[in-house]
Amino acid sequence: MKTFYKKFLEKFIEGLLMLSSTITTLTVVLIVFFLFKEGIGVFNKKPIEEGYVIAINKNNIVTKISSEQIKNIYDQKIKNWKEIGGKPDSIILFRLEDISNYYSDAAIGENFEGLPNCLSRLIDSVPNIIAFFPEKYLDKNFKGRQLEIDKVTLSEFFGGKEWFPTAQPAAQLGVMPLILGTLWVSLGAILLALPLGLAASVYMSEIASDKVRRIMKPLIELLAGIPSVVYGFFGLVIIVPLIQKTFNLPVGETALAGSIILGIMALPTIITISEDAMRNTPRAMKEASLALGASKWQTIYKVVIPYSISGITAGAILGIGRAIGETMAVLMVTGNAAVIPHSILEPVRTIPATIAAELGEAPNGGLHFQALFALGCILFLITLVINLTVEFISNRNKYNKH
Amino acid sequence: MEAPDENKLAKRKKRNQFIAFGILKLLSYSIVAILVIILSFIIYKGIGVISWDFITQMPEEGMTKGGIYPAIIGTLCLVGGSMIFAFPIGVLAAIYMNEYVKDGIIKKIIKQMTNNLAGIPSIVFGLFGMSLFVNKLGFGDSILAGSLTLGLLALPVVIRTTEEALKAVDNTFRHASIGLGASKWETTSRVVLPIAFPNIITGLILSIGRVSGETAPILFTVAAYFLPKLPTSIFDQAMALPYHLYVISTSGTNIEESRPIAYGTALVLIIIVLIANLLANGLRKYFGNKVKMN
Incomplete structure (x- = not known):
C-alpha cells in the first residue's frame, strides 16, 4: 500500500512539473492568438468612423474611394472629381455642420427630425457634392448614393506615410x-x-x-x-x-x-x-x-x-x-x-x-x-x-x- | 642592421598596446561613470524629498504635494501577486526541465518557447494582459490582471535562474541519493533543492527587482492615474510607483511643481533595485562560499 502511494505521488508530481513547464509555451501561443486575432481585424474594417457614411449625388460616376483620397478631399488637396476618376467638376465639400448654410432651422426641426430629408434633397440637388454624416440621418428613401470605401489594405497599412488614426472623416493608418x-x-x-x-x-x-x-x-x-x-x-x-x-x-x-x-x-x-x-x-x-x-x-x-x-x-x-x-x-x-x-x-x-x-x-x-x-x-x-x-x-x- | 629595426618594431608594438589599452580602459570606466552619474543625480535630487511622511502619506493637491503611500502599496501588491503566480510555476518548470525531461524534441520546444517569451517586449505583454485578463476574463483594470501580466513577464526570468541554480548542483549528489534508494522526487526535494535553494532565492530577488520597475505591462491592466485610497481587494485598481513616476513627470498639470515628488519616487524605485541587487549579490557570495566548503 505504501509503495503504491509513493509511486502515485511520484507520478502526480511529475505531471504537475510537466504542466508547469508547458505554461510558457501556452502563454506564447495565447499571446500570438490574442494579438493576431485583434490585429488582423484591422484589415476587415473600413477606415471610416463606424456609424458614418459618405454619400454623393446618384449621377456621379465615382464608385470607390480610398481613405487617403477622402483625407485629401477634406484637406482640399484634391479639388476636382477628375483626380479620383470622376467627371472634371470641382468637388463641393459638405460636413454636417454646413447644413445651416442650405436649410433653415425650421426645416431641420428641433430634434433634427427633418434632417434626413434635408440631406437627401441636398445631395440630390447638388451634383458635385460629397457629404460625410452619421448613418442615423440617412433617409429611408435616400436619393443620393453611398460611396463604397475600400477596407484597410496591407499595402495601405505598411506603405502609408501617415499615422493619424483619429482623423475625421477617414482614419489614416500608415505605419x-x-x-x-x-x-x-x-x-x-x-x-x-x-x-x-x-x-x-x-x-x-x-x-x-x-x-x-x-x-x-x-x-x-x-x-x-x-x-x-x-x-x-x-x-x-x-x-x-x-x-x-x-x-x-x-x-x-x-x-x-x-x-x-x-x-x-x-x-x-x-x-x-x-x-x-x-x-x-x-x-x-x-x-x-x-x-x-x-x-x-x-x-x-x-x-x-x-x-x-x-x-x-x-x-x-x-x-x-x-x-x-x-x-x-x-x-x-x-x-x-x-x-x-x-x-x-x-x-x-x-x-x-x-x-x-x-x-x-x-x-x-x-x-x-x-x-x-x-x-x-x-x-x-x-x-x-x-x-x-x-x-x-x-x-x-x-x-x-x- | 636588423637589430635596431626589431627594437623599433617591439617599441611600436608596445606603444600601440599602451594606447589601445588606455582607450579601452577609458571607455569601460566611462560606462561606470554613466551609472554613477545617473545614480548620484537621482540620489542627490531625491534624498531631500524622502521622509517618513513622503512614504506614508497620500498624494495631495493634484499630486504636487503629499506622499506616495498608495503607489508603494500598489507596487507591493503587484510584486507579491506576480510572484505568488510566477515563482512556484517557474521553479516547478525549471525542475522539470533540468531533472526530469530527457534531451529531445520536447525539451527543445519548451526551451525555445521560454526563450521566445523572454524576448517579447513588455508592451506586448501589456496588450496581451489587456485583451485576455481585463477584457476576455472580465477582471477589469485590477491588481489581479496586473499581477498575472507581470507574472507571465517574470516567468522566463524565474525559470532561467532556477535552471542555472539546479545545473550548479554537482551530479554526485544526485547519484549518491539515487544509489541509496531514494526516488527521483525524494532526490530532487531533499537533496538537489536544498543545495540549489540560495541561488533560487537569488533569482527570486532579481525578478522582484525587475517586476517592481516595469511600467508598460501595467499601463492598461491595473494602473490608476490618481487614486488616493488603498486597494481593498484584488479586483481594485491601484497606483504603482513606476507608473506614478511616468505620470507626474510627463502628463501632470503641474509638471514643474511636482518635480520634487518625481525625484523622490525615482529614488524609491532606485532604492528597491539597489536593495534587490545587493541582497542577491550578498546571498550569492555568502552561500557560494558555504556550498564550496562543504
Whole structure:
C-alpha cells in the first residue's frame, strides 16, 4: 500500500512539473492568438468612423474611394472629381455642420427630425457634392448614393506615410513612419552602444584584473536593473534639456535623446553576451599567439575578437532587439511626432511608444484599437525574428567549434 | 642592421598596446561613470524629498504635494501577486526541465518557447494582459490582471535562474541519493533543492527587482492615474510607483511643481533595485562560499 502511494505521488508530481513547464509555451501561443486575432481585424474594417457614411449625388460616376483620397478631399488637396476618376467638376465639400448654410432651422426641426430629408434633397440637388454624416440621418428613401470605401489594405497599412488614426472623416493608418522611427532610434542606440560595449567586454575579459572585474560586473548588472521609467525620467530632466541647449533646438525631445538613453540601456546586454563569448576563447589559442611573439593587444584583435565574433554579433543583435521593444524611456524622451524621420535632431515616434500612448484612449474593439494590436503584432514578429537569428548564430557556432 | 629595426618594431608594438589599452580602459570606466552619474543625480535630487511622511502619506493637491503611500502599496501588491503566480510555476518548470525531461524534441520546444517569451517586449505583454485578463476574463483594470501580466513577464526570468541554480548542483549528489534508494522526487526535494535553494532565492530577488520597475505591462491592466485610497481587494485598481513616476513627470498639470515628488519616487524605485541587487549579490557570495566548503 505504501509503495503504491509513493509511486502515485511520484507520478502526480511529475505531471504537475510537466504542466508547469508547458505554461510558457501556452502563454506564447495565447499571446500570438490574442494579438493576431485583434490585429488582423484591422484589415476587415473600413477606415471610416463606424456609424458614418459618405454619400454623393446618384449621377456621379465615382464608385470607390480610398481613405487617403477622402483625407485629401477634406484637406482640399484634391479639388476636382477628375483626380479620383470622376467627371472634371470641382468637388463641393459638405460636413454636417454646413447644413445651416442650405436649410433653415425650421426645416431641420428641433430634434433634427427633418434632417434626413434635408440631406437627401441636398445631395440630390447638388451634383458635385460629397457629404460625410452619421448613418442615423440617412433617409429611408435616400436619393443620393453611398460611396463604397475600400477596407484597410496591407499595402495601405505598411506603405502609408501617415499615422493619424483619429482623423475625421477617414482614419489614416500608415505605419511606415512608426516603423522607420523605431529603426532610426534603435540604430542610433546601437551605434552609440556597440563601441562602448565592445570596449568594456574586451577590457573586462582580457585586460582588467580579477578585482576590477569583480567590481565592474555587478555594476553592469545594476545598469540592467534600473527601471526603464527611471531612465526615461533621467533623459527627460538631463539629456533632453542638454540636447536642446547644445543644438539650439525649439524642443529637446528628439531621436538623439532616445538613442542615447536606449544605448545606455542596451549596454548590459551587449557587454554580458560578448564578454561571455570572449572568455570562451580557448586558452591554447591565446597562448599560441603570445608565444609567437604577438603582444597582448595583437592577440586580442587578431585572435580573441575574430574567435568570438559570432558572440559579439549575437550581443549586438539582442541589444537592437531590446532597443526596438523598449517603451517607457522612448515614450518620455523622443517627442512622439509620427513623421518619417529625416535627422536625429527631430522628434520621432516608435511602435511601442505609440501603443503605450494611444491604447488608453482607443475605444475597445474599434478600428484604432485593432490598429494598435496590429502594431503589437509587428513588434512581436520583429523581436521573434531577432531572437531566432541570435539563436541560429550561437547554435551554428556551437556546432562549428565542437 | 636588423637589430635596431626589431627594437623599433617591439617599441611600436608596445606603444600601440599602451594606447589601445588606455582607450579601452577609458571607455569601460566611462560606462561606470554613466551609472554613477545617473545614480548620484537621482540620489542627490531625491534624498531631500524622502521622509517618513513622503512614504506614508497620500498624494495631495493634484499630486504636487503629499506622499506616495498608495503607489508603494500598489507596487507591493503587484510584486507579491506576480510572484505568488510566477515563482512556484517557474521553479516547478525549471525542475522539470533540468531533472526530469530527457534531451529531445520536447525539451527543445519548451526551451525555445521560454526563450521566445523572454524576448517579447513588455508592451506586448501589456496588450496581451489587456485583451485576455481585463477584457476576455472580465477582471477589469485590477491588481489581479496586473499581477498575472507581470507574472507571465517574470516567468522566463524565474525559470532561467532556477535552471542555472539546479545545473550548479554537482551530479554526485544526485547519484549518491539515487544509489541509496531514494526516488527521483525524494532526490530532487531533499537533496538537489536544498543545495540549489540560495541561488533560487537569488533569482527570486532579481525578478522582484525587475517586476517592481516595469511600467508598460501595467499601463492598461491595473494602473490608476490618481487614486488616493488603498486597494481593498484584488479586483481594485491601484497606483504603482513606476507608473506614478511616468505620470507626474510627463502628463501632470503641474509638471514643474511636482518635480520634487518625481525625484523622490525615482529614488524609491532606485532604492528597491539597489536593495534587490545587493541582497542577491550578498546571498550569492555568502552561500557560494558555504556550498564550496562543504
